[in-house]
Amino acid sequence: MKKDGPIPLEVKDGKVTRWVCRCGKSLKLPECDWTCTKK
Numbered sequence: 001m002k003k004d005g006p007i008p009l010e011v012k013d014g015k016v017t018r019w020v021c022r023c024g025k026s027l028k029l030p031e032c033d034w035t036c037t038k039k
Contacts, residue, residue, distance in 0.1 A: 010018035 008016040010016065
């Protein structure tokens with residue numbers, strides 16, 4: 001099994017500006033809660 005992590009959604013000037021979270025939410029911070037569990 002591979003580890004789940006933040007998935008880059010938007011890259012601007014070589015920097016990730018938005019991230020895809022595992023629970024489907026997209027936040028602008030890389031430290032978004034991508035480890036949240038599905039309810």
